[in-house]
Amino acid sequence: MPDLTFQIDSAGIVPFAAVPMIAFRLQIKNRVPDEAIHTVALRCQIQIEVTRRRYTPGEQEQMLDLFGRPDRWSQTLRSLLWTHVNWVIPTFAGSETVVDMQVPCSFDFNVAATKYFAGLSDGDIPLLFLFSGNVFYAPPDSPLQVAPISWEQEARYKFPVRVWREMMDIYYPNSVWINLHKDVFMRLYRYKMQHGLLNWEQALERMLAEEVEVNW
Incomplete structure (x- = not known):
């Protein structure tokens, strides 16, 4: 049975997409040699680990709407769910493959993740990727089989704030979106x-x- 591991190597802007989108370079390795991976039906939950970075006084002011005053952050500062992504990984030969996992990004300031990203001036955004799904594989001299991906599979990545800002400047130059009743x-x-x-x-x-x- 496959033993898959996941790692995020980098992140870049997807140009000319219908919505703002970031492509995370995802490396998938199979620790079991000589096993043909036909397809991986991957599900990924992405969380923002807000407690894993420091905040400047200006950033603390920008986070008032999300977490309240800094003197209450010991009670209010918690990880934020950013989004869910479903991705189909095609057949790959050998023990590893690399794919671009594309994640759409909202510029709606009613969305907590947007408020958080926009409130940061510099540095990195600590992300946690939680993987699940199913892998379709064929052991030597055996028919196609399916196995679940362990819920313990995860990866961390420090996403540069600069990349998010450059993406929004490309898709929404000198503008923001607001939602009104x-x-x-x-x-x-x-x-x-x-x-x-x-x-x-x-x-x-x-x-x-x-x-x-x-x-x-």
Whole structure:
């Protein structure tokens, strides 16, 4: 029966995808020699191990919405689930193969992972990859068989914040996404039409300017 191990070697931006996407270079090794691996139906849960890095005062301020004030972090700082990925690894010969595991990235600031990534100024993001699934294999002189991947299989990787920022700058240059309730959006839409404004930025800038004048 195959004895697979997993390791993340690097990460890069997937250009020209329909959504922002990171490709993690995944190395898979089989400790059992001379065993033909036909397919690996891989499932992967990716967690952000937020307690495995230090945070600057500016980053701590950015994390207020996620974890509260830093003096409470001993109670509130916990790992975050980023995403789940399903991936089919094709047949490979020999004891190892390398594939690009592509992970879509949201820029929705209602998503905790997006808030976390955007709140970091530099350094690395500590990620934990938890693997499961099934491997289809054929021992010498035997028919095709299937075996589960051990739930103990995992890999850690320090994902550079720089790569995430470069990816978002490529897909959403000088912009961010926000999610609004429909009634709030309709009020903003009416304001934009009533004042003859060309885009949403002009509408928000005018509203913010009016708010400043009222407060002063």
